[in-house]
Amino acid sequence: MSGGDKLDFEIRPNPAAVSAADRAALLANPGFGRVFTDHMVTIRYAEGKGWYDARVEARAPIPMDPAAAVLHYAQEIFEGLKAYRTTDGAVTMFRPEANAARFIASAGRMAMPELPAETFVESLRQLVEIDREWIPDGPDASLYLRPFMFASEVFLGVRPANEYLYCVIASPAGAYFTGGVKPITVWVSPDYTRAAPGGTGAAKCGGNYATSLVAQAEAIEAGCDQVVFLDAVERRFVDELGGMNVFFVYDDDTLVTPPLTGTILPGITRDAILTLAAESGLRTQERPVSFADWQADAASGRLREVFACGTAAVITPIGRVKFPDGEFLVGGGEPGRTTNALRQQLVAIQRGEAEDRHGWVRQVL
Numbered sequence: 001m002s003g004g005d006k007l008d009f010e011i012r013p014n015p016a017a018v019s020a021a022d023r024a025a026l027l028a029n030p031g032f033g034r035v036f037t038d039h040m041v042t043i044r045y046a047e048g049k050g051w052y053d054a055r056v057e058a059r060a061p062i063p064m065d066p067a068a069a070v071l072h073y074a075q076e077i078f079e080g081l082k083a084y085r086t087t088d089g090a091v092t093m094f095r096p097e098a099n100a101a102r103f104i105a106s107a108g109r110m111a112m113p114e115l116p117a118e119t120f121v122e123s124l125r126q127l128v129e130i131d132r133e134w135i136p137d138g139p140d141a142s143l144y145l146r147p148f149m150f151a152s153e154v155f156l157g158v159r160p161a162n163e164y165l166y167c168v169i170a171s172p173a174g175a176y177f178t179g180g181v182k183p184i185t186v187w188v189s190p191d192y193t194r195a196a197p198g199g200t201g202a203a204k205c206g207g208n209y210a211t212s213l214v215a216q217a218e219a220i221e222a223g224c225d226q227v228v229f230l231d232a233v234e235r236r237f238v239d240e241l242g243g244m245n246v247f248f249v250y251d252d253d254t255l256v257t258p259p260l261t262g263t264i265l266p267g268i269t270r271d272a273i274l275t276l277a278a279e280s281g282l283r284t285q286e287r288p289v290s291f292a293d294w295q296a297d298a299a300s301g302r303l304r305e306v307f308a309c310g311t312a313a314v315i316t317p318i319g320r321v322k323f324p325d326g327e328f329l330v331g332g333g334e335p336g337r338t339t340n341a342l343r344q345q346l347v348a349i350q351r352g353e354a355e356d357r358h359g360w361v362r363q364v365l
């Protein structure tokens with residue numbers, strides 16, 4: 001396929017699909033990322049041929065040559081988004097076109113081919129259609145979709161590969177917060193940074209997460225939930241968490257988030273929050289926030305709330321901040337009113353319970 005040609009998906013239903021009873025047992029408490037549906041999507045790419053062989057087939061291990069380029073030079077990107085079952089039985093996704101655009105941007109940074117946005121969105125729709133029984137019921141449950149692409153060419157030379165495999169898998173997910181939204185404790189990493197200017201921070205490539213793991217392990221060891229990365233040049237300014245963007249709420253109703261300068265992931269939740277906040281009368285600013293100011297403004301009370309945001313948990317209040325020399329609370333360690341209000345507003349739009357004024361919600365079934 002090239003340009004705007006439409007790619008047809010060959011559907012091969014899984015002959016050994018999980019029984020309804022076993023599926024119900026798995027969906028009762030799926031947790032996150034451990035239970036998978038019966039099918040996957042695969043599409044191949046070869047230089048000179050373009051995208052071809054689009055399939056919906058039984059989820060199965062992917063045979064891989066030990067010299068497949070991804071295993072050596074990590075040419076790999078991914079996305080993450082959710083499909084929801086609405087109260088009237090429809091199935092929706094939140095801004096899948098934004099994930100498609102970010103997938104294209106990530107591919108560009110990693111010297112990989114672009115998957116057309118319409119093929120990306122159609123691949124998600126195909127998987128959700130065949131595995132729709134796997135979408136869990138319940139107010140906070142969803143089917144997490146994981147599209148990804150990697151260099152499959154069998155070649156050890158260091159250059160962009162000529163062959164790729166695009167794949168989508170799906171994993172039912174239960175409520176992120178069981179028993180109410182609880183503020184998290186974050187660890188500000190003194191030693192490790194996530195992404196330098198000119199690096200891959202804005203791309204959703206597996207390598208960014210590989211480098212974050214040692215810092216996240218340090219956070220867990222320090223009794224924290226998540227790591228916060230500072231900028232790689234001055235080690236002064238807050239970039240983002242290992243897997244979430246960050247927002248600061250000040251007592252004059254200003255909402256501040258670090259700017260998209262290429263070192264942080266341009267979160268789709270971040271973007272939606274900036275829009276909703278501006279509409280609710282908050283002043284929004286995309287500007288650097290130093291860790292020193294974070295600490296000083298939390299102490300003076302000028303900084304009222306801090307929260308993290310992303311697809312997984314939508315909005316998570318940050319109550320406590322730890323670093324090697326000490327720790328401090330934000331807003332007394334309790335979730336703040338702006339955090340709660342933005343969370344409620346966004347979740348209601350995502351769930352089809354509030355008016356979708358921006359055309360963010362896509363009904364796919």
Ligand SMILES: Cc1ncc(COP(=O)(O)O)c(C=O)c1O
Nearest residue numbers: 243244245265267268269310311
């Ligand atoms: C490093 C990082 N930052 C931010 C986000 C939030 O992005 P989004 O709101 O698109 O899920 C994610 C999650 O995808 C992430 O992995």
